[in-house]
Structure formats: C-alpha cells, structure tokens
Amino acid sequence: MESLILRTGNVIAKMRKNKEIVLTLGKVPSLNSFYAGSHWTKRKKAKDAALETIKSQLGHNQGAPYNSFRVTAYVRYRYDLDNSIIAVKFTSDALKALGWIKDDSPKYFRRLLLVWSEQIPKDEAKITIELSDEYPE
Numbered sequence: 001m002e003s004l005i006l007r008t009g010n011v012i013a014k015m016r017k018n019k020e021i022v023l024t025l026g027k028v029p030s031l032n033s034f035y036a037g038s039h040w041t042k043r044k045k046a047k048d049a050a051l052e053t054i055k056s057q058l059g060h061n062q063g064a065p066y067n068s069f070r071v072t073a074y075v076r077y078r079y080d081l082d083n084s085i086i087a088v089k090f091t092s093d094a095l096k097a098l099g100w101i102k103d104d105s106p107k108y109f110r111r112l113l114l115v116w117s118e119q120i121p122k123d124e125a126k127i128t129i130e131l132s133d134e135y136p137e
Contacts, residue, residue: 019066019131021100023057025050027123028090030083050090051097061099066131069101070111073127076120087125088112100131 029038029046071091075084092104102108120126 030079054094070130074117075125
C-alpha cells in the first residue's frame with residue numbers, strides 16, 4: 001500500500017492514499033423478500049454467505065480502518081432497483097466486520113449511488129468502494 005509522508009512542524013505523519021476496491025456479488029435477496037416474514041435464520045444465512053463472498057475477494061484489512069468511504073453499486077437483479085439495496089447493506093457490514101472501515105454510520109459512509117446496468121451479468125452486482133483517510137466533513 002502506498003503512503004504519503006506529511007511533515008507538519010516537528011511531527012511526521014504517514015497517510016495512506018485513497019483506495020478503490022471493486023467487488024462482485026452474486027444474487028442476493030431483494031429487500032422485500034429479506035424482511036417479509038422470513039425467519040431470522042434465513043436472513044442470517046444470506047448475510048453470512050455475502051460476508052464469505054466479500055471476504056474471499058478482499059480479506060481482512062491489515063492496517064487501521066479507513067475514516068470514510070463511498071459506494072457505487074452497479075446491479076442487474078431481476079427485481080426493482082430499490083430492492084437491490086440489500087447488496088450495499090451486506091457490503092458495508094462486511095467492510096466493518098473485516099476491519100476496512102470504522103463504522104457504516106452516516107459519519108463514515110459518505111455517499112451511495114445505486115445504478116441498474118445492462119453491462120453487468122444477470123443476477124450480479126459490481127460494488128465499487130472508495131476508501132479514504134480524510135475525515136468526514
């Protein structure tokens with residue numbers, strides 16, 4: 001990982017450059033089906049499967065968590081675009097669990113763009129994550 005060395009007075013601080021990560025997720029449940037009366041064990045199984053998929057592509061962060069992040073999700077699921085948001089939820093939860101981000105609250109999660117795209121294979125999502133050490137505004 002590249003880093004910058006900043007000199008401020010007598011203090012030298014090392015800052016990482018921003019990092020972009022691209023993940024691919026297969027079919028995830030729609031938001032409607034995820035919360036529409038399904039048993040909690042079924043929801044946990046879907047979330048755990050997504051965590052394992054993301055972990056296999058990304059692994060655990062070996063350094064300090066990043067201070068902020070932005071997500072662009074390109075999806076091509078067969079359900080309504082707004083029902084695809086669960087792919088983003090699974091991704092942000094996995095980033096936190098794997099130590100890449102401090103939290104997925106609005107203080108750290110700075111932007112979300114959800115796009116339906118014919119360029120993505122059917123029943124897949126391409127999730128682009130921009131990680132930054134800049135503190136949220």
